[in-house]
Amino acid sequence: MAIILTTLKAVGVDREDAEIPFDAKRQVIRGPSETGKSYIRDCLWYMLGGEKPPKGIPLAEGYQELQLRLAADGNQYEVRRGLSGGGEAIYHRPLNNPDASAFEPLEDDLGDLLVKLSKAAGKQILRNQSDRGPVTGDDLRHWSLWSQTEIPGEDPTSGQGYATTKRISSFNLFLSGTDDAAIQVNKTKAEVDRIKGQLTSAEAALERTKAGLPDDVKREDVTDALERVDRTLAAMTTQYEARSTLLKQMRRDIADTSDVLTRIANARNHAKSMVARFELLEQKYSNDLARLGATNEGVAFFQELPSVPCPLCGTPTEMQVDPQDLTPAAPAKYRVAIAAEADKIRSLRSGLLSALLRETQRYDTLRVEAERVAQLLNGLQRQEALAIEGSRIEFDADPKTLAFRRSDLTAQLAIFDEVERVTAEIARLKASSVRKRLVVNRDGGTHGRAVADRSKALLESWGFADIENIALDAEECDLVINDRPRLSYGAGRRALYLSSLVIALMEHALQEGHPHLGVVVIDSPLKAYADPRFQESTDVPLARVTDKFYAWLSNWSGNGQIIVLENEEVADATAEILKPIEFSGVPGLGRPGFFPHRDILRSNMSPGLFGDAPGSLGSVED
Template sequence: MGIVLTSLSAQGPDRETAEVLFHSRRQLIRGPSETGKSYIYDCLWYMLGGNDLPESFPLTQGYQEFRLRFKAADGEYEVRRGLSGGGAAVYTRVLGDTEDQAFEPLDQDLGELLVALCGASGKQILRNHSKRGAVTGDDLRHWSLWSQSDIPAKQPSAGSGHAASKHEAAFHLFLTGTDDSAIQLRKSATEAERARGELQSAETALKRIEALMPKDLRRNEVEEALERVDTTLSAMTSQYEARASALKDLRRQLAETSDALHRVENDWNHSQSMISRFELLDKKYANDQARLGGTNEGVAFFQELPTVDCPLCGTPAESQVDPNDLRPTAPSRYRAAIAAEAEKIRALRVGLLAALQHERGRYQDLKARASKLAADLNVLQNREAMVLMNTRVEFTANPKTLALRRSELSEQLSNFDEIQRLTAEVDRLRKASVRKRITVTREGGTFGREVANRAKELLNTWGFTSIQNIALADGPCDLRIDDRSRLSYGAGVRGLYLSSLVVALMEHALEKGHPHLGVVVLDSPLKTYAHPDSTEEHEVPPATVIDRFYGWMSTWRGRGQVIVLENEPIKPETAEALEPITFTRIRGKGRYGLYPLRDGVVPRNDASDEGDAN
């Protein structure tokens, strides 16, 4: 886990690229003041997600973009960010690709990317006693990048102010690999105030409900009374259901009988109508027969009369009528037709009388059935009336009164439930409204001793061989050397002690697989100790510490990457092994500084030459 910085550059149109390359293990960048060493620190802080812009000065004019490259286990990344501010754009390519392989845009926040590459994704640390959050890029930067002013400062290593809590939590995450997800949080002031408001509302509601209840009323009394009312209502309901069942069957019979009577009466009325029609038709047939009989007699009488001329004028009969009608056979044919028609009507009448007789029999049958059904219907109606008349209430209580009483008892029982709930809620809110102070105790244990021993080895290597004992204080996340707090030592010594701590922490975290950025950047760790105007009493000569510090860097093969920005001199033989990047601040001799000199730009020799950066 962790990253390895490979290069930092500044680019702009028509400008020579200003670039520094970093060794994968250790890199010393040295030179006199105002050559851009501290500016490199500011750039690294900025390019790893910090908000503070590196200071601009004449040589930065025309440069528009910083680019920081670093490697991780899964690939190579390039961060691009403007010199004038703005967000960071992240690009990536697969490790092993050639240098001309283009970087592809990566749609991921820089801080989230760094946290993921350092193995801290999903880890939770305390922001304060009331809030927990994810590890951020700031937590990684704080313990990895140390400025010239922070190293010798007489302040806790975790910093001061609101950020100190989360820096302490991040330190213990790097140290132990365990986050703060299991630590109980203290309620925030907002949460406590909200609980107080809810408590007041709950207490008011409790008083209101208690005022509605009789003082001497007990829950068990209400439950027993409600049970008695329910028992009575249940019995009454059962009685009504039994009666309803009986009436249901009786009314079903009534409906069936009524329907049958209606159908029989319809048939009866239809039969009566048919009889009337048949009788009327029979009368017609009788009239037709009488008419045909009279006609037949008339024809017979006409047939017997002799043929005579007109008595008035003497005209022959043949001249007045159709001669055919005067023939003897004509009346006979007419009488035969009448006889045939009369026989037809007689036959029809015989059939009609048979049908009439049948319909009269059917009429009598339907009449009898209608009488029986009417009698049955009357019996059923009388039985229904008797059932309704014989209905009697077997209970003295009125069902309506019982229902009202049940509603009253149920409301009282609900009030008891609400009182119980509100009482428990009031107790809970009273506890919730109190902000109990929570003491967070983190113990480094074996890990703490390991880091302290690593720091002691480093200090011994740097020349501090008289240290008797060293320990890591869990609370302040700092070293105690020979039973003294690190901050009790002079500025130069405590700066080197701090340097040993952060390097030891990085090595330990990477060895154990704990989260860590994987890089330590130290800006001028030796300067304060070796300053000629220092009034500190040095147990170890500054020259010895400087030589041994540089010697350690030239042979260091530990885990992680150490980048040191320093202006103290280095021995040639050590420089040959360490291969530092050296800024000369001399025109025409070596590398002037981070930014190359250009025609028309005259570097100033004051503190603003390349910003206030050293």
């Protein structure tokens, strides 16, 4: 892709439009000085994104806006900017759609749009030794639009100042199609200053860190001491773990034995309680038998006693008690009942004695077992006490003291590690703070050879048959002709040699599909060659060079668009084909200049804008 300029127009209220059409391939705008040719170049620079508006001239008074139309990628674009400055407005419409007559606004930035249309979007170029960035509209304009002073100038093609690096990079991008994305740039001065600040902080941190170490301590000593402490603690840990395992088993045995003893003691106490109860019950049975025996003897004695009246009142016995109790059978019944009750108690007592004997035996057995288990439990408890007591005297070192010592040694070792880290960081920062010169090998290679050969062919077609060899210095972005740098020649040859270079670069870039704006504007490439001040450079006749240059341009059909602004006249036969736009510089004779002629009071004219020549129209430079 590339752009094609179609028209440049200046409009204003109550002013006739000033419009310049451009042929899609080549356009010559010719006329004498002070007719506005260089003004057109300045307008194109401004309308393609330049910041500086064209110089104010009297004939431009009343004109408010410039409009530039260009075609690219199947669309027509119109850029509008105020002559007095400010931003741009962009409009577009399809080229091949007859119904799309009205332009629609486009929100793109002009520089970004030109970069995209020139296939340079996403390409990275060096801006300086420490910065890399995208291609901008300024890079495109610099290698496409050449002013009347730049063409024969003695300055390098990349210019002078801060922008030189990026212009060299963009030239080589157009030449080879390869950008600088893979080139590692240097650090900026701000980054280096920041690194130096970090270096100072790191050095101060190193001194603070070293202050935490004794003067005579060495890392090896600290490491050895830490290993010894770790071995001691490991041995103690191993012993404690073994003893802990043993104690755990002992305590499990103690717990199990204690549970057994508890169960036996409970059973023993229960047997003892039963024995006591049975003994108490046996005493009750004995007492009951004794009472029943005494009762039986009393009843028997009562039977043997005679019946006598009351000694006091003389009342007979049978009148004092129930007569039934005095019958001979009554005491016998009592004695039978007593005998039956005594038999029952004796029977119960027999079973009780058997149970008492069994519980007594059980109690004795449980008592003996309880004593045995209690002795076993006491033995286990003594073993536990001995094991615990043994751990207190087995190690001379105190684990707490060893732990504190290990903490101190670990802290010292951490300080040594920090010293090593900070020292390494200081070394890295010192290496990073050095800004090495960025060396980029700009070798045009086959692309440079192709552009040089194309430039040679152009110069030969323009009449320069004395060129024996030609090369492209990609580092200088310039030609070396007959083993001489272009800038070593006179102004006339410098101008034409540079013209051949920028045209050849455009053709090569577009042919190879490399980024390029697609248009070259050259202001007065022949003027310096025709200037009497540079006659020493015109070893090839001017008429010959002029005629051949215009004849070549009239038949040129290469890649891109060429716009030439020139003073030198075009031969009639060539003009029939080339159809240049002629500025007469004379009111009423053809087209006077860029702006339509109108009378301007001499008092309103700024000195130096018109010159002293009659008929001057007040444009810049030309």
